[in-house]
Amino acid sequence: MCGIVGYIGxxxxxxxxxxxxxxxxYRGYDSAGIALIHEGNLKVYKAKGKVSELEHYAEQKDVAGTVGIAHTRWATHGEPTQHNAHPHYSQSEELAIIHxxxxENYGLLKEGLVREGYTFQSETDTxxxxxLIEFMKRSNGTDLSTAVQLALTQVVGAYAIAVLDRNNPDQIVAARKGSPLVVGIGEDExxxxxxxxxxxxxxxxxxxxxxxxxxxxxxxxALKIRTITNIEKTPRIQKLEMTLSQLEKGGYPHFMLKEIFEQPHTLSDCxxxxxxxxxxxxxxxxFIDNREKFLNARRIIITACGTSWHAAQIGMYAIEEYARIPVEVEYSSEFRYRKPxxxxxxxxxxxxxSGETADxxxxxxxxxxAGAFIFGICNVVGSSIPRNTHSGCYTHVGPEIGVAxxxxxxxxxxxxxxxAxxxxxxxxxxxxxxxxxxIRELNLIPEKVAEILKKSGQIEQYAKTxxxxxxxxxxxxxxNFPVALEGALKLKEISYIHAEGYPAAEMKHGPIALVSHEMPVIVIATQSDTYEKVTSNIQEIKARKGRIISVVTEGDQVVRGLSDFSVEVPETLPCLTPLLSVIPLQLLAYHIAVVKGCDVDQPRNLAKSVTVE
Structure with missing residues (x-):
């Protein structure tokens, strides 16, 4: 992975x-490259680093041509180097691919190709x-599309590919399995x-x-689509819901800050x-279309990764409290391998x-x-999870560009x-x-989020400390325990500060050994049934000279008095508190990362859409 672009017209x-x-x-990457066909020549240019490095490298090169493919790579096989960057030539340099x-079985395939006399210039599976495509094309005397089809029948793994053929300059052949790919249809292009x-x-x-x-x-x-097993398919044309303005920063210094401040609107849209x-x-x-399935469910299993897993934890609390159905939350990567x-x-x-998370x-x-009913929750219309689930719900927040x-x-x-x-x-x-x-409280949440966002300047000052x-x-x-996990993840992702989230009562079962005046402790202490318990935990930390940043309910005096810094959020019902208490933690992570000079929108080593296991 990470990004594919192509054009013909x-x-x-x-x-x-x-x-x-x-x-x-925004998807995250470590190198970039481009391939163009012009006047019988297939030209490949690539560079380690940002797209700007590729542009600099190509400044004095011939970049003419009306057909081409391009790629941003997030390294899986082989280090992020120019040799490992995409596109890759075939041995004859008649074909080029991005992927x-x-x-997964590239090792076995490579051994077979070496025996056929092929040599390799990179460490990549791509x-x-x-x-392999070139071998199939030559040994079977086929066109490129058939060669791709034959090659992919030998492949184990996930892919979205685009291939150019120098000898057929008026086409691109592309294919996918487990990794997204979309074709845009213009006027004669x-x-x-x-x-x-x-x-x-x-x-x-x-x-x-x-x-x-x-x-x-x-x-x-016209587009021609067929399956690997040679079944012809009719393209289904859809209209995109996004707009170009959603992909711009709109005056904000970073997409992440823009998206934090969009939340009053995105929650209303949701x-x-x-x-x-x-x-x-x-x-x-x-729900309405599948009412009986929900009402008669023995159990609900929520599966997700990363931030979505933290949302799932909050969902578990809400479903068990209000629907009284037992809920389990599973890391997707573990769920499929533990014989559930x-x-x-x-x-x-x-x-x-993204709707494309591989795990x-x-x-x-x-x-x-196994015969279970599958309900998807995702943001991207037309992505793989909506297409592979029985029913579901879109979140409708528009494109999310910031990796965090x-x-x-x-x-x-x-x-x-x-x-719930x-x-x-x-x-x-x-x-x-x-x-x-x-419902009344839910309707007030966007307005309350807007109130918290006014404290961004205050949180920025805390961040400098x-x-x-x-x-x-x-x-x-x-x-608020899953919110603590999410706040810690945000800080790790964009500021590279090690952070861990814990249930407050677990402090005394080990983590309190880490507490000192040099380690900040961020405590979410809004009004709830466990408020006094959390207050006691804060006192234990203060007794060991820990420095406290607290998120408290408006009007709180007790925890504020124990804290070095505090941020107030409006009062709401406990089940809705995460929608408010997470906002200061997002802003805190953002401002710390900015002060440290980190690349907020494209943090190192991370990809926005994780389409490989």
Missing amino acids: NREAYPILIKGLHRLE NGII EVLIQ YFLGSDATPIIEFTNRVTYIGDEEIVTIRRGE MRGRVNVEGNNITLAG VIHKDDIVIAISQ TLAAVELAKN STKAFTAQVAVLTML ILIGKEKRTVSREEYLNL FTYAGNCIYLGRGY
């Missing part, structure tokens, strides 16, 4: 491809694939992307390529059409911002094969909370009065 390809690579920078994913961000500037008409499908894109012809204008009812189509017991009356909820997709497939997720997290929590309340209402485990009160820290501990209880 009547315009010069290079500017379109470079702009597309810049659009995909997202992992070819070069093995293009050599086509665009290719690993997502829609490089395409939206030029067209809003797209078709999403399905698993194990191969698309042949020829200049002046609830629009689901909480009625009268504020007395919640409607989720995915799945019943046909279980519901499995899969959460992913979560694999968990979905496992649960489907913010607005997607709060929307996932909002969807899970609405689902709705199931509870239908099961009569929530009274009518409580149901209406929950704590940039020295090498370690931090985040503490919370109940609904």
Whole structure:
């Protein structure tokens, strides 16, 4: 992985491809490259580092051509070097490929190709694939599309690929399995992307390529799609919902800060059409269409990774409290490998911002094969999880460009909370009065988030004080424990400060040994049934000279008096507290990273969409 762009049409390809690579920078990468065909020549240029390095390298090169492919690479096989960057030539240099994913059996394939006389210039699995395609093309006397088809029948793993052939300059052949690929359809031109961000500037008409499908894109012809098993498919054209303005910073210094400040609007968008204008009812189509399955579920399993896993933890608390259904939260990467017991009356909820998270997709497939009902929660319309689940719910927050997720997290929590309340209402485990009160408070959340965002300057000042820290501990209880985990993750992701989240009461079971005046402790101590318990935990930390940053409910005096720094959030119901208490933690991580001079939107070693296991 990480980013794919392609173009074929009547315009010069290079500017379109470079702009597309810049659009995909948010996904995280360590090298970039481009391949162009012009006047019978297949030219490949690539560079380690940012897209700007590639542009600098290509300044004096011939970049003419109206067909090309380009790539940003996040290293899987081989270090991030110019040799390992994509595109890769075949041995004859007649073919070039870009590839997202992992070819798991590349070692065996490489051994066979070496015996056939092939040599390799890189350490990558991708070069093995293009050599295999060339071998199939030559040994079988086929065209490129058929050679790709034959090669992919030998491949074990995940891929989204695009291939050029010097001898057939008017086509791109692309294919996917387990890694996203979308084709944009313009006027006598086509665009290719690993997502829609490089395409939206030029067209809003797209078709999403399905698993194990191969698309042949020829200049002046209709798309041709077939499966690896040679079944022809009819392209399904969709209209993109995103706009170009959503991909711009809009005056903010970073996408992450923009997306933090978008949350009052994105939460409103997430609830629009689901909480009625009268504020007395919640409607989720995915629930209504499958009401009996939810009401009769033996158990709910939520599977996710990273930030989505933290949202799932909050969802577990809410579903168990209001719907009284037992819930388990599973890391997707562990779920599929531990031989889980799945019943046909279980519901499995899969959460992913991108809808393309490889581990979560694999968990979905496992649960489907076991006969469970699968409900997806994701942000990207047309992505793999919505296409592979029985039903679900989009979060509708628009493109999230910052690698560290913010607005997607709060929307996932909002969807899970609405689902919990709705199931509870239908099961009569929530009274009518409580149901209406929950909806009233839910409607007030966007306004309350906006109030917290006004404290960004205050939090920025706190951040300047704590940039020295090498370690931090985040503490919370109940609904705020997953928030502590999420706050710690945000700090790790973008400031590179080691941080861990714990239930506050667990401090005395080991972590308190780390407490000193040099280690900040961030405590979420909003009003709840465990407020006094958390206050006692804070006193234990203060007794050991720990420095406290607290998130408290407006008007709090006790914890504020014990804290070195504190941020107030408006009062709300306990189940909705995470939607408020996470905001100061997002801002704290952001401001610390900025003061430290870190690359906030593209933190090192991270990718936005993790499409490999």
